[in-house]
Amino acid sequence: MTTHAATNPWERFGWMMAVVWLVFLVYPVMALLRSDAAPHWISIGWFAIVAFAVLYVVGFIRGMSDGTAVGDAPRSGQWVIFSALIVCALVSVPAEGGSALSFLPFIMSFASYGLTRLWHWITTIASLAVTTATVLLAPNGRSYASVLAIIAMVGVVNTVSTWLIIRSAQAEALGRELATSEGREAVARDVHDLIGHSLTVVRLKAQLARRLIDSDPDRAKAELEAIEELTAEAIAGVRSTVAGARIAALADQLAASREALRAADIEVRVSGEPDVLSPSQALTSGWILREATTNVLRHARASVVNVRIAPGRFEVHDDGVGSGGREGNGVRGMRERAAAAGAAFAVRSDAGTHVEVTW
Structure with missing residues (x-):
């Protein structure tokens, strides 16, 4: 089992629910105790x-532990167990009768x-048909009407609950896809802005150097050196953006921000867990934390940064000098990212800078 499986309470203790439900086997047990069938059938x-x-x-x-979701095709061993359960029920009929x-x-x-969604329907319909036939056709069949009611109720509950579980899994998968798509769009926007700006400047300087190469070689050389510096900065910026995409997950970004801020002697305090937020x-939040960390390191002169995570809410607050009401490129970038994710964004500069994102 993976670490996740080992720490998932459902996977660790969910078997207890199966054990608790076995109490309803008391009915076939009582039927065996009262049975007048041949001893070998009772055995x-x-x-x-x-x-x-x-x-x-x-x-x-x-x-629960094989990693498959409700409705997915199970491992072959599950079909063997399913068949064996049916055989156990069938060989009990001579001794237990309708019980x-x-x-x-x-x-x-x-x-x-x-098992699969198809077999959910096959088993539910077959169980209802067999029980209905027993109630209508078997001697004293009406005594099993309560069993028919229970089976009908179980069929409805299983149908609704499995449908909800499948829809929830589909929604979670869609959220992951949207989160990935948003991350790709953000990276594309960053790279486009960075490369577009750098190449525009490089083109202008190259044109200037070409015009000056004969009339003013020294100045042309200076422009070429500037082009070299701009190119190096652009490459570093692209690498930084790609690296940021790799650590865009909030848990990873928290670790990266904590390390960067502590290297600058800034204390980091985190309350809440990243997994209370949806993937998107x-x-x-990871992108906004990354930008907020950059702003703190560049401008804030802070000593403490507080990060608060709650369902539908993410906050970063530092005790630095604040922005004085000015909104630079970093804050505008955070605002754009929040808007793209359908979140409300707010920034305050009272006793430091307070960034808040809510969904």
């Missing part, structure tokens, strides 16, 4: 109940959460 029934319980819990744990229907809610849930919010 098979007891073995089937134990095997069913073990297989159900093992399959539940495997389904063997109590296995169906477990089989339905296993298919809904551990975290990406935007």
